[in-house]
Amino acid sequence: MMQTPRMVCGDPFGEVGQKSRKKSQSETARLAPLPPSATRFPPPSRGRAAEGGRGSEIPLTRIRRIAACCSFVLLSLVMAPDLEAQTLNITPTTLPEGIVGVFYCQIVQVDPGTFTPPLIWTATNLPSGLSISSQSIGQCQVQGQNQARISGTPTTATPPSGVSVTVTVVDSRIIPAPRMGSRTYTLRINPPLSITTASLPATAVGLSYSQTLAATGGRGSYAWSIASGNLPPGLMLNPSNGAIAGTPSTANTFNFRVRVTDQASPPQSAEKDFSITVSPPLTITTASPLPSGISGSFYSQSFAASGGAGSFTWSVAPGSSLPAGLNLSPGGVLSGTAGAAGNFNFSIRVTDSIQTVTKQFALSIGPPLSTLSLVGIPDAVDPAQQLGFGLFLSSPHPNALSGTLSLTFVSNAVIPSDDPVVGFSTGSRSVNFTIPANSTTVVLPPQLLLLTGRVSGTIGLTASIQNGPQSIPLRSTTVRSTTPRITNVSVARIQGGLRVVIDGFSPERRLSNVEYGFNVRTSSGMQRINLPRGVSSEFENWYRSAVSTPFGSAFSLEQTFSVQGDSSGLESVVVTLTNGQGSTASNATAIPAN
Known part of the structure; x- marks a missing residue:
């Protein structure tokens, strides 16, 4: 209820005003409405009006003062407090979630017909990138004077619990007072939608497989799908929870791309490439x-x-x-x-x-192995031999056994060198063998031979039993250092002379002298012409060079001769080679006719 202020309109400056303050409220009230005649003011030169009479003339200045007093009464009535002022109701009661980087628009409003426009809207603690306004913008339209928009593109995610945002609205009513309302919301801004699963583990054919993909950000629940590629046969993707499950049936590496979509408006999607390797069964x-x-x-x-x-x-x-x-x-x-x-x-x-x-x-x-023996290999052998041999146990073993027979070679030549020829006839220096259960005979590769090579030295033979004794010494044999060996002599006539080629080897890898004995038919009979030549320096250079190693002690010596006069009498040549062990002569090699 309004209470009328206690104030009386009177004449505060003259007698009329003083007497008016002493009169009753009803009498004083007669001063408020002036009769029409009072509006016709006589000239100011006339004196005061009769005191207190109805229709009395009052000076203009006094009338103005009385009017000012009555204006004060009216202003006091206007500014009196409104104890029945209304509160504006803001809706909706909750705000939807937003996403960083995705435009946000939410209309807030008050009930129509409960306010005096225009409304003034404010909001506190809005996340970065959002603002409130009663003006439409782009895709976020305000439909009436009772609405405002909270909109913008959020730039930062809020904590998972959201932030407290207070929206306030004030209308434009002046009398008796403006209406206002406020509502506090919890507003959550989520990170951008993304798939957080780093990779998927491998599996094998026939094994049960289950892995659930995970995502973060976005709004609402997620829907999962395969954007491209294929899952391994036997596996399926659950669209509602992102679980990849099943039993793979094919071994391979499978590449595919997964898409996740949220419930935002418009929906947001994220994609990521994955692979699953399915191995054969272990x-x-x-x-x-x-x-x-x-x-x-x-x-x-x-x-x-x-x-x-x-x-x-x-x-x-x-x-x-x-x-x-x-x-x-x-x-x-x-x-x-x-x-x-x-x-x-x-x-x-x-x-x-x-x-x-x-x-x-x-x-x-x-049980422990009995004695293993090798037979057929003497203590010393000549070069270039191919020897057969056998291997035996002194007593049978109850279990089947297997092993390896190996040989080594150490040269004792004047210029030592390995000889690749030394080895077994299989082309290697080791061969496998077996020993049947309860047998004494070692089973070797068929027709196995030992090749002694062409360099003097020592051949050692050992045996190793699988999961048994190792490097069992069997035999050591010496390759003798002999006189040179001549394997071939060839003679050819060339322009103005002869060319003689000698093929051979010297086990000690040294050769000191070559002698050519030509058999010449003369009128008095057959005559021998001997032409010796020292070759120590040449052969030392040859045997010391790495080029000679693959050949052991072998060589090929070529010598040319010039012939003056009639050469038709030359019938044959005999070659003699000499090393530290002695000399070796070849058979006579015929010289081709002219």
Whole structure:
């Protein structure tokens, strides 16, 4: 309710005003409305009007003062407080989430008909990039005087719990007072939509697979799809939760692109490339039983596996134990010095990055090996020999065995050098063999021969038994240093003379002298002409050069001769070579006729 202010309109400057203050409220009220005659003011030269009479003439200046007093009464009535002022109701009651980098638009409003336009809108603590305004902008349209927009492109994400934003509105009513309202919201600005899963693990054919893709940012729930490429056969993508699950059926590497879409308006999408490698099933490929071992000897056996994903880690299966003295490394090597003889069974498992498989193995550890002997190779041999031989155990072994026969060569020539010819007839210096169970005969490659080569030195022969004794000495034989060997002499006539070529070898890798004996038919009979020549320097240079090493001690010596006069009498030539062991002469080689 309004209360009328206690004030009386009167004449504060004269008698009329003073008496008016003493009159009753009803009498005083008669001063407010002036009769029409009072508006016709006499000239100011006339004196005062009769005091207090109805229709009395009042001086103009006094009338103005009375009017001023009545204006004050009216102003006081206008400015009196409105105890029934209304509060404006702001809707909606909540604000939707926004996304960094995505234009945001939300209309706020008050109820129509409850305000005096225009409205003044303000907001506190809006995230960076957002503002409030009653004016339309682009795609964010304000439809009436009761609305405003909160809009813009957010530049920074809020905490997950959001920030507190207070929106306030004031209308333009003056009498009795402006209306106003406010509402506090929680506003969340999410990061941009992105797929956060870094990569997908590998798997193997036949294994159950389940991996859930993850995303962050955006607005609302997510929908997942394959944008390009293909998942491995047997796997599927759940569009609602991003789970890739199933059992792959084909080994390969599969590349694909995943898309995630949120519930923003318009929807936002993000994409990312992935690959899944599907390996063949993990399998232990080492056969059982394992190669047998020999008690007291070092044993070593590597396990192998195929398929799977990543590197392998090997271990003894729980509840299983290895033979005494043996251990299994994480790399899959079973090794150690075998203990007591016996037959053993145990299980080995291998683990890759995604699975574990187990396999059972049998291993027999036999008694110590009996004496192994080589027969057919004498203590000393000549160069360029091909020798057969045999290998035997002094007593049979209960387990089948395998091994390697090896040889070494050490030259004792004047100018030492290896001889590639020294070796087995297979073309190598080692061959494999087997020994059947309960047998004394070693099975070697068929028609195996030992080649002694063409350089003097010592050949050593040893045998190693797989998972048994190693480098067992069998035989050492010496390749003798002999006189030079001539393998071929050829003679050809050339312009004005002859060319003689000698092929041979000198086991000590030294040659000091060559002598050519020509048989000439004369009228008095056959005559021998000997032409010696020292060749020490030439052959030393040859044998010291690296070029000679592949040939051992072999050489090819060419010599030309000039012939003056009639050469038709030259019938043959005999070549003699000399080294530190002595001389060797060739058979007579015929000289071609002219």
